[in-house]
Amino acid sequence: MAGLAATFGSGAMTNPIKDVLKAEAILVTGTNTTENHPVFANYIKEAVLKKGAKLVVVDPRRIDLVGLSCVWLRPRPGTDVAWINGLMHIIINENLHDRKYIEERTTGFDDYRNCIEKYTPEYVSKITGIPREDLFEAARIYGQASPASILYAMGITQHTNGTDNVKSLGNLAMLCGNVGVEGGGVNPLRGQNNVQGACDLGALPNVLTGYQQVGDDSVRRKFSKAWGVDGLPDKPGLTLTEMFSAAESGGVKAMYIMGENPMLSDPDLNHIEHCIESLEFLVVQDIFFTETAQKADVVLPGVCFAEKDGTFTNSERKIQRVRKAVNSPGDAKEDRWIISELAEKMGYSMQYADSREIMDEIRQVTPSYAGVTYDRIEKHEIAWPCLSEDHPGTPVLHVNKFTRGRGLFFAIDYKTSAEAPDKQYPFILTTGRVLQHFHTGTMTRQGSGLNRLYPELLAEINRDDAAELGLKDGDFVNIGSRRGSIRVKALLTDRTDRGVIFVPFHFHEAAVNLLTNCALDPVAKIPEYKVCAVKVERAS
Amino acid sequence: MSNVTLTIDGIEITVSKDKTILEAAKTAGVRIPTLCFHERMNPIGSCRMCVVEVEGFTQPMAACDTRVQDGISVTTNSGQLFRIRQDSLKLILVNHPLDCPVCDKGGECTLQDLVFEFGIDKVEYHAPKQDRLSEYATSLIRYWPDRCIMCLRCVTACREIKAIGAIDIRGDGYGSQVVSVHPDKCESCGECLMVCPTGALTENLSRYKGRPWISERVMTTCTYCGCGCQLELNVLNNSVIGVTTRDDAGVNRGSLCVKGRFGYEFIGSDERLTKPLIRKNGKFQEAGWDEALALVAGQLSKIKKESGPDAIAALSSARCTNEENYLFQKFIRAVIGTNNVDHCARL
Numbered sequence: 016m017a018g019l020a021a022t023f024g025s026g027a028m029t030n031p032i033k034d035v036l037k038a039e040a041i042l043v044t045g046t047n048t049t050e051n052h053p054v055f056a057n058y059i060k061e062a063v064l065k066k067g068a069k070l071v072v073v074d075p076r077r078i079d080l081v082g083l084s085c086v087w088l089r090p091r092p093g094t095d096v097a098w099i100n101g102l103m104h105i106i107i108n109e110n111l112h113d114r115k116y117i118e119e120r121t122t123g124f125d126d127y128r129n130c131i132e133k134y135t136p137e138y139v140s141k142i143t144g145i146p147r148e149d150l151f152e153a154a155r156i157y158g159q160a161s162p163a164s165i166l167y168a169m170g171i172t173q174h175t176n177g178t179d180n181v182k183s184l185g186n187l188a189m190l191c192g193n194v195g196v197e198g199g200g201v202n203p204l205r206g207q208n209n210v211q212g213a214c215d216l217g218a219l220p221n222v223l224t225g226y227q228q229v230g231d232d233s234v235r236r237k238f239s240k241a242w243g244v245d246g247l248p249d250k251p252g253l254t255l256t257e258m259f260s261a262a263e264s265g266g267v268k269a270m271y272i273m274g275e276n277p278m279l280s281d282p283d284l285n286h287i288e289h290c291i292e293s294l295e296f297l298v299v300q301d302i303f304f305t306e307t308a309q310k311a312d313v314v315l316p317g318v319c320f321a322e323k324d325g326t327f328t329n330s331e332r333k334i335q336r337v338r339k340a341v342n343s344p345g346d347a348k349e350d351r352w353i354i355s356e357l358a359e360k361m362g363y364s365m366q367y368a369d370s371r372e373i374m375d376e377i378r379q380v381t382p383s384y385a386g387v388t389y390d391r392i393e394k395h396e397i398a399w400p401c402l403s404e405d406h407p408g409t410p411v412l413h414v415n416k417f418t419r420g421r422g423l424f425f426a427i428d429y430k431t432s433a434e435a436p437d438k439q440y441p442f443i444l445t446t447g448r449v450l451q452h453f454h455t456g457t458m459t460r461q462g463s464g465l466n467r468l469y470p471e472l473l474a475e476i477n478r479d480d481a482a483e484l485g486l487k488d489g490d491f492v493n494i495g496s497r498r499g500s501i502r503v504k505a506l507l508t509d510r511t512d513r514g515v516i517f518v519p520f521h522f523h524e525a526a527v528n529l530l531t532n533c534a535l536d537p538v539a540k541i542p543e544y545k546v547c548a549v550k551v552e553r554a555s
Numbered sequence: 556m557s558n559v560t561l562t563i564d565g566i567e568i569t570v571s572k573d574k575t576i577l578e579a580a581k582t583a584g585v586r587i588p589t590l591c592f593h594e595r596m597n598p599i600g601s602c603r604m605c606v607v608e609v610e611g612f613t614q615p616m617a618a619c620d621t622r623v624q625d626g627i628s629v630t631t632n633s634g635q636l637f638r639i640r641q642d643s644l645k646l647i648l649v650n651h652p653l654d655c656p657v658c659d660k661g662g663e664c665t666l667q668d669l670v671f672e673f674g675i676d677k678v679e680y681h682a683p684k685q686d687r688l689s690e691y692a693t694s695l696i697r698y699w700p701d702r703c704i705m706c707l708r709c710v711t712a713c714r715e716i717k718a719i720g721a722i723d724i725r726g727d728g729y730g731s732q733v734v735s736v737h738p739d740k741c742e743s744c745g746e747c748l749m750v751c752p753t754g755a756l757t758e759n760l761s762r763y764k765g766r767p768w769i770s771e772r773v774m775t776t777c778t779y780c781g782c783g784c785q786l787e788l789n790v791l792n793n794s795v796i797g798v799t800t801r802d803d804a805g806v807n808r809g810s811l812c813v814k815g816r817f818g819y820e821f822i823g824s825d826e827r828l829t830k831p832l833i834r835k836n837g838k839f840q841e842a843g844w845d846e847a848l849a850l851v852a853g854q855l856s857k858i859k860k861e862s863g864p865d866a867i868a869a870l871s872s873a874r875c876t877n878e879e880n881y882l883f884q885k886f887i888r889a890v891i892g893t894n895n896v897d898h899c900a901r902l
């Protein structure tokens with residue numbers, strides 16, 4: 016979310032989910048919303064079918080929402096900056112941009128406009144494979160609508176140029192005056208239930224809670240005082256992917272992993288496995304004996320959402336209660352108890368009567384959560400920033416003024432992906448989720464219900480490609496990249512474009528992240544899951 | 556939109572002219588009984604429960620599907636209306652078995668409530684019994700054709716709310732039933748199940764495991780995606796036996812997806828970790844908390860002392876609560892003394 020933070024000053028969804036009902040047009044890109052955020056998809060459907068909103072879908076896969084769209088752009092994977100620049104070129108040429116808004120609320124427009132100049136429909140069409148007319152149609156729909164909303168997800172961010180992609184979407188929204196208005200905005204859909212909250216509460220190497228920089232002296236003074244310690248580290252720490260490299264080179268010797276399964280979710284698994292094995296000491300705290308837990312020296316049994324009290328913050332920045340419904344199994348303990356006990360054993364007292372008391376401490380040190388009390392969220396919906404107990408919260412960000420002051424236009428040029436297909440590895444592999452499962456499958460593959468619906472891994476392959484390879488539905492294929500290879504069953508489809516293979520990552524038996532590339536976006540450090548070069552052969 | 560003024564049961568009310576009589580009555584605080592009507596769908600008009608009389612018209616009209624007009628006077632309760640409603644219910648009951656004691660929906664069934672309200676204790680009508688096959692069913696949802704009252708809520712929900720249209724009505728008269736017309740398109744989201752006012756659609760995971768009134772319902776937030784849907788965990792004897800929703804709670808307004816509605820089995824899984832494990836000589840052994848935590852604290856302290864705090868790195872979790880994430884990074888920063896803390900936001 017580094018891209019949005021740079022553009023607007025805050026890296027979260029700008030508008031509430033239900034706002035799409037007020038949009039005249041909705042541009043959806045890099046999110047297979049009906050499968051990954053099905054309830055959000057209900058709103059998109061309602062907006063289109065009942066409110067008459069026009070839907071533009073931009074996605075290499077023929078996702079279900081294509082069926083509701085006015086126009087579907089199918090770019091080659093990894094060419095997002097090009098099509099976004101292309102739409103903006105047309106919007107400026109046809110005078111559909113909002114001059115008053117640009118003048119009053121933004122900066123950097125001139126440099127940006129110079130950069131956009133060369134992205135003529137012809138040029139963009141050549142890079143992306145999108146027909147010229149479709150570019151015009153999409154540009155006009157977005158440019159003429161007021162307000163218009165943009166929704167995106169990992170399909171935009173999981174590229175080496177993910178930050179550029181996001182900044183480009185920010186440019187597009189500002190160009191048409193769509194930020195800070197109801198029914199508009201730039202809205203990243205968060206994949207996991209509490210990604211937003213984990214970021215907000217400082218589970219990031221460069222910021223403390225509420226995005227307060229670790230490098231800021233006054234911030235560190237405030238936290239040292241609140242926590243009763245003599246100073247806190249001022250240098251930003253390592254990101255997840257950097258941690259693993261550091262483990263391999265010996266810089267990091269011990270890791271404490273709570274509720275994550277990098278042995279399945281991270282790119283280039285063979286490499287990750289090697290990194291993890293290089294550690295002197297690994298503690299894993301989880302509810303299941305995950306692939307990562309199997310590598311640990313100590314495994315601590317935590318509890319799941321049904322067994323504890325607390326809050327989650329959803330994609331639209333709304334803080335909502337989690338309530339204990341059942342007791343934890345066996346000796347499993349609440350994560351907060353485990354952390355507190357560990358602190359205690361290391362000579363630091365960290366005792367809280369309940370989760371409410373922790374929230375009260377969070378409120379003291381976090382301006383954006385200052386007004387979020389359990390009593391209030393029991394009665395009303397509150398989205399942060401909520402600055403005091405009489406502040407109503409902020410469903411729409413950047414109204415009248417951007418968090419950073421003026422919205423910043425970035426001049427961004429299209430760059431190719433880190434790994435392009437070639438003779439030896441002619442296909443592009445992209446990864447993602449399916450409706451019935453979640454992330455590394457740790458939870459959804461338990462029990463019979465969801466497995467009845469999607470019992471085994473299927474690799475989606477375009478019918479025409481399959482015909483060339485002599486494949487039938489249900490044949491097994493070997494998919495290989497420069498880093499590894501897996502054997503999976505093929506599902507022939509026209510959802511994926513020619514030359515593209517789609518494989519979900521929920522299954523440990525054939526872990527697609529053995530193949531993916533750990534090349535990172537230089538700013539956001541997000542691995543390039545969405546594009547890597549592979550070859551496909553029929554398996555015996 | 557301009558306004559109109561009308562009276563409903565003698566109460567004068569002004570509403571915008573695109574409202575229906577049913578909506579206007581709600582604003583006026585007058586309850587009109589409904590069965591097929593659902594807030595989130597266009598009026599279906601199949602059940603004839605919401606009939607009202609409008610002065611000057613001889614025929615009663617369906618309140619859900621009739622727009623207000625300036626100056627009209629509406630009566631929602633009369634001997635005639637009572638009889639029409641009672642009759643409609645009796646016609647439904649001709650084919651609806653009274654198996655309430657074994658039905659999942661017993662105790663929270665709109666039909667049961669209405670039958671009680673209209674004091675129906677016998678049905679004089681008979682129809683030749685038609686065997687209806689249980690055709691529509693996904694592996695997670697079961698259809699009980701005899702209990703189906705053909706209100707069309709499920710079909711409408713699948714078409715209007717989900718824009719899918721996986722199910723439809725087939726057959727005539729008392730032989731008709733809901734069937735799956737596009738089984739490949741069904742997402743098992745359970746939208747149809749949730750809007751069914753009777754027990755004709757039931758969840759196939761928790762069938763017979765507990766009755767609505769003996770299980771406790773705990774409102775919480777879904778643990779899967781970032782939509783943050785509000786749902787109720789149905790709890791019996793310390794296990795989660797089902798998930799229900801409330802129309803008025805959260806961004807989801809009663810909807811869920813297949814994961815939120817049916818993905819709860821992991822909670823009670825036998826494979827859950829129940830004891831700390833320590834690796835000894837390459838093998839995991841169960842341990843007590845004291846031993847496990849002492850070992851972790853000892854190792855982390857040793858590495859911190861020998862190699863400095865930055866030799867330790869930690870991953871927090873997008874699945875844990877805000878409070879836990881806060882404590883985790885506090886522990887890493889204040890106790891270990893490093894900023895090496897991250898989570899999988901990027902993945």
Ligand code: SF4
Pocket residue numbers: 696712713717719720721722740741742743744745746747748
């Ligand atoms: S489960 Fe969902 S998709 Fe399937 S028939 Fe019911 S409403 Fe339609």
Ligand code: SF4
Pocket residue numbers: 052053054055777778779780781782783784807810811812813814815816
């Ligand atoms: S029910 Fe489905 S859409 Fe709602 S939060 Fe859970 S996973 Fe997301």
